[in-house]
Amino acid sequence: MIELTDHPEGTVVAVVARPGSRRPGVLGERDGALLLAVSAPPDKGKANAALAALLAETLGCKASAVRLIGGPASRRKRFLVEGRSAEAIRDRLRGVLSGGG
Template structure:
């Protein structure tokens, strides 16, 4: 035991609700976010309403913005880019990103990021 509290050790009633932009699936999670291509700087933030916004400097051409979004999420959440894919909204600003892995571990990592940056 590492001494750090874990969501796995908590009773179900004590678990915080999942973020509004996140959905658990059998093979991981899906993330809904709004993307701003050609932004002045690259940033990932959670709005006061609980939405996830990604700003990337890449243009929305030839999948460059999508690749930048995947790279941004992978860096922020310390996950391999190979676990992520745009599953909906490839040419739209509103996107759904699938992240494969163990859902509980992914949610814990994303909620931890939100605690530090949200």
């Protein structure tokens, strides 16, 4: 199960990054985190920006609502999704991970 933590501004989502990937997208779940692949290299925040954009697209929210709050130089990251409850995110991820979009 993907780790989702309540936050005063929304929900924190645990993410494992796969930067520099040939096939970007949502790859599934790994060790309690959402596994995301992006083609951007891990250079000067490019991969982090691409991960935030992919997470926003996956969750159906504005890119400005997703912010990196932990792990900027690590593959394991924490993103804050503002204005979304853990329940709403869990429902959306359940649909995405089961192939329902």
